[in-house]
Amino acid sequence: MSSALTRFGRLGLAYIFTATGLWLLVLMLLPLIVTIDYAFRPFLPPVDWGGPNDRYTFDNFAVVLLNKFNQTIFLKTIWASVLVTVLSLAACYPVAYTLAREKRSGRARWLAIALIIPFLVNELLRAFAWQLLLSYKGLFNQVLMSLGFISEPFDFINKNVGVIVGLVYTYLLFMILPLYTALESLDPNLVDAARDLGAPWWRIHWDVVLPHAKPGLANGCIVTFMLAAGSFAVPQLLGGTGSLWFTQLIYNQFNAINWNMGAAYAFCLVILCLVFIVIVMWLLRVRLSDIAR
Amino acid sequence: MMLMERLGRFCARAYLGLFFAYLFAPLFYMIAAAFNRSSVPTLSPWRGFTLHWFAVAWQDDRLWQALGTSFLVGCAVVVLSITLGLAGALLMSRLKARGRGLLYALLVAPVLMPGIVIGLSTAIFWDRAAQVSGFWGLAVLGQSSFISTYCMLIFMARLQRFDETLEEAALDLGASPRQVFWTVTLPYLRPALFSAVALAFIQSFENYNTTLFSIGIDETLPIYIAGKLRVGVTPAINAVACAMIAATLLAGLSFELARLYRRKRSRSRSRRIGHQAASS
Amino acid sequence: MKNDLALIGVAKTFGPHVAVQDVSVDIAEGSFFSFLGPSGCGKTTILRMISGFIEPSAGSIRLGTLDLAGIVPNRRPTALIFQNLALFPLMSVAENIGYGLKVRGVSAAARGRKVDEMLDLIALSGFAGKRIEELSGGQRQRIAIARALAVEPKVLLLDEPLSALDLKLRQHMRAELRTLQRRAGITFIYITHDQGEALAMSDRVAVMSKGQIEQIGGSSDIYDNPGSAFVASFVGESNILVGRITATDGQFAVIETAVGDLRGRNPKHLTTGDAAMLFVRPERLRIAAAEDDLVVNSLTGDINEVMFEGLTFIITLRHVSSRLVTLSLANDGTGLAFAPGSRQTVSFSPADGLILPAGPIARLDVVP
Ligand SMILES: Nc1ncnc2c1ncn2[C@@H]1O[C@H](COP(=O)(O)OP(=O)(O)OP(=O)(O)O)[C@@H](O)[C@H]1O
Numbered sequence: 035m036s037s038a039l040t041r042f043g044r045l046g047l048a049y050i051f052t053a054t055g056l057w058l059l060v061l062m063l064l065p066l067i068v069t070i071d072y073a074f075r076p077f078l079p080p081v082d083w084g085g086p087n088d089r090y091t092f093d094n095f096a097v098v099l100l101n102k103f104n105q106t107i108f109l110k111t112i113w114a115s116v117l118v119t120v121l122s123l124a125a126c127y128p129v130a131y132t133l134a135r136e137k138r139s140g141r142a143r144w145l146a147i148a149l150i151i152p153f154l155v156n157e158l159l160r161a162f163a164w165q166l167l168l169s170y171k172g173l174f175n176q177v178l179m180s181l182g183f184i185s186e187p188f189d190f191i192n193k194n195v196g197v198i199v200g201l202v203y204t205y206l207l208f209m210i211l212p213l214y215t216a217l218e219s220l221d222p223n224l225v226d227a228a229r230d231l232g233a234p235w236w237r238i239h240w241d242v243v244l245p246h247a248k249p250g251l252a253n254g255c256i257v258t259f260m261l262a263a264g265s266f267a268v269p270q271l272l273g274g275t276g277s278l279w280f281t282q283l284i285y286n287q288f289n290a291i292n293w294n295m296g297a298a299y300a301f302c303l304v305i306l307c308l309v310f311i312v313i314v315m316w317l318l319r320v321r322l323s324d325i326a327r
Numbered sequence: 328m329m330l331m332e333r334l335g336r337f338c339a340r341a342y343l344g345l346f347f348a349y350l351f352a353p354l355f356y357m358i359a360a361a362f363n364r365s366s367v368p369t370l371s372p373w374r375g376f377t378l379h380w381f382a383v384a385w386q387d388d389r390l391w392q393a394l395g396t397s398f399l400v401g402c403a404v405v406v407l408s409i410t411l412g413l414a415g416a417l418l419m420s421r422l423k424a425r426g427r428g429l430l431y432a433l434l435v436a437p438v439l440m441p442g443i444v445i446g447l448s449t450a451i452f453w454d455r456a457a458q459v460s461g462f463w464g465l466a467v468l469g470q471s472s473f474i475s476t477y478c479m480l481i482f483m484a485r486l487q488r489f490d491e492t493l494e495e496a497a498l499d500l501g502a503s504p505r506q507v508f509w510t511v512t513l514p515y516l517r518p519a520l521f522s523a524v525a526l527a528f529i530q531s532f533e534n535y536n537t538t539l540f541s542i543g544i545d546e547t548l549p550i551y552i553a554g555k556l557r558v559g560v561t562p563a564i565n566a567v568a569c570a571m572i573a574a575t576l577l578a579g580l581s582f583e584l585a586r587l588y589r590r591k592r593s594r595s596r597s598r599r600i601g602h603q604a605a606s607s
Numbered sequence: 608m609k610n611d612l613a614l615i616g617v618a619k620t621f622g623p624h625v626a627v628q629d630v631s632v633d634i635a636e637g638s639f640f641s642f643l644g645p646s647g648c649g650k651t652t653i654l655r656m657i658s659g660f661i662e663p664s665a666g667s668i669r670l671g672t673l674d675l676a677g678i679v680p681n682r683r684p685t686a687l688i689f690q691n692l693a694l695f696p697l698m699s700v701a702e703n704i705g706y707g708l709k710v711r712g713v714s715a716a717a718r719g720r721k722v723d724e725m726l727d728l729i730a731l732s733g734f735a736g737k738r739i740e741e742l743s744g745g746q747r748q749r750i751a752i753a754r755a756l757a758v759e760p761k762v763l764l765l766d767e768p769l770s771a772l773d774l775k776l777r778q779h780m781r782a783e784l785r786t787l788q789r790r791a792g793i794t795f796i797y798i799t800h801d802q803g804e805a806l807a808m809s810d811r812v813a814v815m816s817k818g819q820i821e822q823i824g825g826s827s828d829i830y831d832n833p834g835s836a837f838v839a840s841f842v843g844e845s846n847i848l849v850g851r852i853t854a855t856d857g858q859f860a861v862i863e864t865a866v867g868d869l870r871g872r873n874p875k876h877l878t879t880g881d882a883a884m885l886f887v888r889p890e891r892l893r894i895a896a897a898e899d900d901l902v903v904n905s906l907t908g909d910i911n912e913v914m915f916e917g918l919t920f921i922i923t924l925r926h927v928s929s930r931l932v933t934l935s936l937a938n939d940g941t942g943l944a945f946a947p948g949s950r951q952t953v954s955f956s957p958a959d960g961l962i963l964p965a966g967p968i969a970r971l972d973v974v975p
């Protein structure tokens with residue numbers, strides 16, 4: 035510690051510790067603790083705060099998890115987010131692989147830039163662009179009807195298609211970048227050697243490429259799932275009233291000033307994300323230090 | 328074998344083409360619809376070219392006000408996040424004490440937290456702790472809690488390659504710790520500082536989830552857009568999107584050009600040095 | 608004198624690890640003093656304690672009458688040349704040299720004068736505007752010294768500053784450092800694991816092993832009269848023979864070794880039966896002529912290998928007991944009178960054999 039004092043001086047150390055401490059405490063831990071505290075207390079008018087009814091209870095969670103309506107939405111959010119993750123992975127893997135193999139060419143550089151541009155556009159606007167295509171009178175329905183595939187418009191929005199397509203579209207980059215980073219470090223000679231030994235292409239990918247990309251894969255899957263499950267703008271625009279998302283429940287409670295219930299929902303969302311992380315790490319047998327770089 | 332390989336390469340190309348079409352087509356459609364005379368944003372039917380919707384957007388006072396708030400919030404977030412992120416980075420990269428791993432996990436955790444949870448907990452905490460209800464300042468605090476982490480990671484990446492003996496040398500020559508920071512550490516961190524400022528501003532400017540819960544009655548650009556999208560969408564919103572994309576591309580382009588220019592300058596300098604060395 | 612530097616019982620421990628232990632030494636003002644020792648023996652730690660980056664765990668460091676304890680590095684009258692030089696890459700040569708003055712608030716004009724003076728001193732005038740990356744290794748070396756001298760320290764500390772240079776430059780810089788030190792007239796404390804450097808430049812040398820000082824003395828003293836097995840083996844080359852004392856007389860003793868009984872000096876007054884080591888420098892061994900009447904200190908064996916090193920021939924002889932003995936012969940231009948494989952007898956005068964108490968010796972792999 036004396037050497038740190040030498041290095042930074044009293045003022046520097048004061049800055050470092052106060053700033054980090056305030057950040058940790060005031061911006062992160064205290065809000066989180068208060069929220070968790072809220073989640074375990076009933077929703078009461080301020081006069082009853084500290085009164086006999088203001089005690090810790092699981093009532094909020096019972097509503098979140100046992101109410102049929104909520105349950106459906108919670109489960110839907112889970113499977114839809116998993117589906118989004120899987121679809122993203124399937125869509126991105128070939129692209130990341132191709133880009134990584136061509137990394138030396140100038141074309142790959144342009145492709146990489148082209149890849150990033152759509153993601154500089156606001157999330158809301160990206161979802162809005164898809165709304166234009168998928169809405170009841172949108173381009174897709176117009177085209178499909180004029181081609182005679184369907185006789186009346188298909189309700190993409192209320193049938194969850196919109197949300198899933200939109201979520202995949204919105205968070206692609208978070209799958210592609212870690213995959214690309216992981217695949218880029220793969221020695222191309224390994225692939226050639228495997229091919230030389232007569233392995234079919236799918237075996238090469240299963241035996242050589244995928245194991246190498248595992249940390250990137252885990253990273254991409256975790257981040258994509260969490261962004262999807264925690265997304266609010268996309269379901270708001272691309273999911274109709276018939277296909278609510280879990281985050282929308284949180285917002286509804288927030289708007290209804292029932293912050294205790296909102297906190298309970300939020301708590302469940304965070305737990306869901308944590309569980310997903312643990313499952314992915316266990317499935318892929320990676321450690322936290324492999325993923326968080 | 329040859330044929331198979333060519334087929335494989337063709338498939339890869341075709342797939343890449345499709346993929347990029349998927350990425351860009353919706354955006355082009357959205358942009359193009361801004362120029363249609365139709366009263367709803369669409370390309371079919373095409374009712375003729377117009378700039379009318381840009382004019383409509385231009386005259387929307389709420390839009391300008393939201394833009395102003397976004398700038399205000401963005402600048403505040405930049406200042407706060409740089410301050411906090413730099414402190415975190417200095418702490419993480421210089422103090423090799425026990426508990427470092429735990430501290431790191433805590434400081435990185437916000438980026439893994441769903442944005443709406445951060446927003447909600449910020450709103451709850453400030454309401455409870457200080458009876459402050461949502462306004463732009465709370466949005467700044469909520470956003471900074473995780474944007475600081477991005478800044479910290481950028482600074483840490485640069486500090487990792489920092490030769491600490493430079494600081495010691497400066498101290499040894501009589502500089503006070505503060506002078507060392509301003510004359511040695513900060514100049515070294517300058518590129519990271521630029522990246523961190525840019526990233527923090529963009530992140531803040533784009534943020535919707537966290538902001539929605541903590542901003543109260545104020546309105547940043549994403550909040551404004553979301554409001555517009557909820558009720559009676561007109562192509563004016565496409566015009567706004569078009570302008571934002573143009574602005575983003577312009578900013579990105581100038582950033583890239585500045586970088587290229589810097590690189591070229593440093594390369595020509597090293598060539599000059601090589602020349603001198605060869606002639607001496 | 609007023610600015611003599613004294614280390615009194617200085618120690619430093621890192622957790623359970625003892626890096627420096629009970630180091631006491633007086634360094635006269637204006638002298639060139641070296642700490643010499645193998646890698647990891649605590650040299651850098653000592654230097655960093657003098658410059659204030661590390662607080663000693665015990666003992667004190669004084670400059671004249673001033674106790675340095677608690678004085679932060681930026682207020683100590685010492686300047687350190689780092690192992691990697693640590694020149695500021697984003698500043699020009701002039702900015703580097705003027706840095707110490709700038710942070711002291713010296714005016715630009717006065718700073719410019721000092722920079723010019725320093726550049727003159729290191730014979731690099733005209734380099735002021737250059738960038739660090741444009742300089743050669745030797746030039747950077749001199750800039751680092753100029754930067755340190757510009758703040759007029761009482762003591763200049765140098766941490767293996769030549770180790771990154773190639774051999775030719777290193778030898779050139781030795782002479783140059785010595786000259787600079789004389790011109791600057793201040794104390795230089797130099798640390799190195801290269802005994803050649805230490806012996807060539809220093810007024811006095813402290814040989815270190817495992818955090819402790821083994822011996823302090825002038826260069827020739829250290830070389831000719833090493834005080835311990837470690838010093839004798841670390842400084843210069845030696846044939847080392849392990850054995851037991853069988854007889855003593857006055858200044859001399861006889862030691863029984865694997866190659867027979869040998870006679871040498873006995874400065875530590877070992878007595879019969881003591882475990883001991885005999886050290887003989889290769890250049891003190893000579894090939895005996897056939898007519899010599901050899902009664903003491905003769906070793907017979909076959910020439911194993913001859914290596915020509917320009918100034919000398921390095922010859923290894925395989926003794927009949929199969930031990931290898933190394934000797935070096937000056938190259939007087941007449942060539943060698945014998946071939947590898949021939950049987951020869953070598954001998955040395957008892958005054959050139961040094962008998963010391965058996966003890967740990969420097970491992971060869973740490974001597975470059
Ligand atoms: N900050 C530290 N923490 C723990 N141990 C340390 C620290 N600094 C040095 N040591 C240990 O102290 C011992 C002496 O280190 P020092 O750097 O002084 O050696 P040195 O003689 O300079 O070696 P070299 O010639 O390799 O530079 C070493 O064993 C080293 O591992």
Ligand SMILES: [Mg+2]
Nearest residue numbers: 650651652766
């Ligand atoms: Mg060292």
